[in-house]
Amino acid sequence: MNNIKQFLFAIYIDLALSRQEHVLAGDTTTKDVIVPKISDWQVTVANGLITTENLFVHCKSKEDDLGEQNLRYGDRFSWNFGENMLHSTLFWCYMSKDDVHMNVKVFWDDVILFHRCGWKNCVWTAKNDGIYLWNSATGEDMLMEKWEVGW
CATH class of the missing domain: 2.60.40.10 (Immunoglobulins)
Structure with a gap:
């Protein structure tokens, strides 16, 4: 089960780092949704x-x-x-x-x-x-x- 969590986390990080930004509503981008800014x-x-x-x-x-x-x-x-x-x-x-x-x-x-x-x-x-x-x-x-x- 731990390996599955690590695999999913690795995919999440890969998507977050390689994903192109697209503006959603206002100043929010897809990158902000995947890796949200803390502040x-x-x-x-x-x-x-x-x-x-x-x-x-x-x-x-x-x-x-x-x-x-x-x-x-x-x-x-x-x-x-x-x-x-x-x-x-x-x-x-x-x-x-x-x-x-x-x-x-x-x-x-x-x-x-x-x-x-x-x-x-x-x-x-x-x-x-x-x-x-x-x-x-x-x-x-x-x-x-x-x-x-x-x-």
Whole structure:
């Protein structure tokens, strides 16, 4: 019986990976029906530094390198993605300005983070004392991590 389940699961995965997408109703595609998206997310990193400093940002996940960004004051860098079925999606960013830097997780599977992000959009803002997450539940920025001195 176990072999039958494994065989059917293998066929399911093969169909999911090889199937052409066809739009069904609205934005739903056949691929979404076969391998449903757990949820759609957007992460934004913004330069909110009071000075005229540029913010260097390099964000990654295990599968994706989103490249290096140099953000001027007020600039934003955003990306969209669907959380994977294993709930193991993780994005982190290296950020630096002048002689301070940090490595910070900007998305991971956590109900508290999801609540703060309003279940769809995590907005991180670099300020002079550290990185802040916009808490949509309370309507205010929360200091999440302070800058580390040096390189």
